[in-house]
Amino acid sequence: MTPRRHAQRGFTLIELIMVIVIGAVLAATLAVFLRPAFDSWIALRTRAELSHQATNALRRMRDDVRAAVPNSIRSPGSQCIELVPTLTGARLRRDVDSQIVGAMPLDTSTATAQFDVMTAFSTTPAVGDFVVIDNQNPGDVYSGSNRAVITAVPSAPPNPAFGRYRVSVASTQFPAGYQGNRMVVVPNSQQAVFYVCEGADGTLDASGNGKGVLARLSRYGFNSGYPGSCPSAASGEVLATSVKSCRFIYDPAQGATQQSGFVSMQIEITRNAESAGLVVGAHVANVP
Numbered sequence: 001m002t003p004r005r006h007a008q009r010g011f012t013l014i015e016l017i018m019v020i021v022i023g024a025v026l027a028a029t030l031a032v033f034l035r036p037a038f039d040s041w042i043a044l045r046t047r048a049e050l051s052h053q054a055t056n057a058l059r060r061m062r063d064d065v066r067a068a069v070p071n072s073i074r075s076p077g078s079q080c081i082e083l084v085p086t087l088t089g090a091r092l093r094r095d096v097d098s099q100i101v102g103a104m105p106l107d108t109s110t111a112t113a114q115f116d117v118m119t120a121f122s123t124t125p126a127v128g129d130f131v132v133i134d135n136q137n138p139g140d141v142y143s144g145s146n147r148a149v150i151t152a153v154p155s156a157p158p159n160p161a162f163g164r165y166r167v168s169v170a171s172t173q174f175p176a177g178y179q180g181n182r183m184v185v186v187p188n189s190q191q192a193v194f195y196v197c198e199g200a201d202g203t204l205d206a207s208g209n210g211k212g213v214l215a216r217l218s219r220y221g222f223n224s225g226y227p228g229s230c231p232s233a234a235s236g237e238v239l240a241t242s243v244k245s246c247r248f249i250y251d252p253a254q255g256a257t258q259q260s261g262f263v264s265m266q267i268e269i270t271r272n273a274e275s276a277g278l279v280v281g282a283h284v285a286n287v288p
Helices: 013-066 138-143
Strands: 074-077 080-083 088-091 112-117 130-132 147-155 165-172 182-186 193-198 212-218 237-254 260-271 274-285
Touching: 013 080, 013 193, 013 212, 013 237, 013 260, 013 274, 074 237, 080 237, 193 237
Parallel strands: none
Antiparallel strands: 074 080, 080 193, 088 182, 112 165, 130 147, 130 182, 147 165, 193 212, 212 237, 237 260, 260 274
16 A cells, blocks of 8 residues: 655644734733843943942042142132142151261251151152142142252162161252151152043933043142132043032031041932932041
């Protein structure tokens, strides 16, 4: 007998329609339940990125504030703040010791070109960096009345009893009568620094992004006059974009002793209508 051949059978029209209907139902179900979850994940990731950017920007600013020359912070408005960051500091020799002949203390009664330092620098200053001593007023370090250029890399003095280093500077008469024994070093690569928040007016553009930037300006020199307004951020290092708002407030006499300042830093960054805000405070010692 010849074997029977089974006829090959395909999908019927009704079966195809059923597959299409079931696929449409599944697609609609996925769209209803998964799309919000996906959108929520995207929004969470955006907020995390904005928070990271805000944290990094204000951490950079906070570190400069904490390391600023005492009494060097100037704030012409709530959108910017100026300061003079330091590289290192040390204790210098202030008094003549009759038992140590040849030591070179800081003499504030006359111009000084060399003096001995008693403690180690955390970072060795370079030629061209600045020594700052006794910054009682914000304008002093900017005008240069207590600032001198280092003319040689600090070296060991002839006798270890003199101190750790002998520092050579351009001949300068530092503030007369200074009774402290502290000095700080300002790096020539930075000089004065301005943090400027520009364009952050509290509104968003058509894409739901903040309109401002936070920038750090440096190496523009020292301006003796108190700034009357915030400078342009165009030439600065951009620390944050899509900034919706920011606010920097400096209190030069925080606390009962009136010897420490406090800077409040606030920033809000918005991108695609998602926002992240951060407020950071930093104390600054104002005792030279």
